[in-house]
Amino acid sequence: MIEPSTARADRFRHEALFYSGRSEFINGTVPFIREGLTAGEPVLVVESLEKIQTLRTALEEDADRVFFADMSAVGANPARIIPAWQDFVTRYGVPGKSLRGIGEPIWSTRTADELAECQRHESLLNVAFGHGRPWLLLCPYDTAALDSAVIDEARRSHEFVVDGGSSRESEHFRGIEACGAPFSVPLRPTPAGIDELTFERDGLRHVRELVRKHSIVVGLDQSKADNLALAANEVATNSIVHGGGRGTVRVWEDAGRVICEVRDRGVFDLPLADREAPGPDPSSPRGLWLANQLCDLLQIRTFHGETAVRLHMRLDPRVNLRVLPGGSNGVDLAH
């Protein structure tokens, strides 16, 4: 039996739970949930549908007092997870009472790009909540399925870890300030021979045309192509307003996705700017927020005085399947 991580919180406590197999998962999460329910704390679990079912079964009638959300939907773009927690904390938090959450954003079939953004998300949770109201967030990591480098990074992005059943401070935690430092993990190389368009204030129309045209050519449907062009327009607008007045844009296809990259001479030093829900004030920023809501993934990097933003849009799988006449679908499944 894993001992409950902590009895109470006097500040935000971000803790990784290393588990292997179903029973370690249950032993690490169910007492944590029950402890919260006993204390009358709101509890939100954001997990896969399969794990939600496991927890519902283990919790029996207590499950009715827990909020559940599907991580594959909430965290499809990992930048949408912090706003979901923000919403939970704002909506259900009451002074003098903690809240509890369980969130597992990383699973073994995440793509390399998604994984990097999930890891950035885990770091940014400390920035988003580290100075705010007290609550507990437990992040399960499946040590049997995930690479050891992923577990190592979890030790750096969480202040506490539950490992082998006991909870302790992580000596590798990088600290809140470093968690919010500009992100410079390398991006995957751009394929050779991609045309680059340089734009200024009067040329955003050409940016939108380029994005739309390339998107349609590789098979993105019209509405996704329009959304990608809109998101690219907002990122390019940031280049004009904050990034030195100009930038470059490139679009290419990679592994079933359209990727649009905007580069400029700006430095992106507001780590939560793309995931803070816009306020009612018309002047509050909305461009990057919009891009995160419309696109499947955003990658924002600052390297040596240059900022790169990549917008990813998944191709419609039906378009991607390339059904051939005569019933053969071009993919040889008869192995």
Next chain:
Amino acid sequence: MFADNHLVVMRTARPGGLMVAGEIDISNTASVADSLRDGFEDGADPHLDLSRVSFCDVSGIRALVSLALELAPNRRLLVHGLPPQLETVLKVTGWADLPGLELCSCGGDD
């Protein structure tokens, strides 16, 4: 009233108001906002036909929202023919319910 290479602002007869046609982005937002502000008649709630706006970015919507807020609480900005792309931006950016901005169904030529 205002025109550049990819946008015009003009008057409409029925209902009396203004129409924008073309694309609004950071290059012309300020000019569009100025011409709308100058073009709205005093007194009545102004009608604004957006049905021929083929693109409007966040800066453009911010300008429309600011105009509506300037008119509120005594007057409303009556918007006709909101294209789906603008609706997306309004919804996603949390501007769906705004004081002073109203989708008009007065049966004018929209």
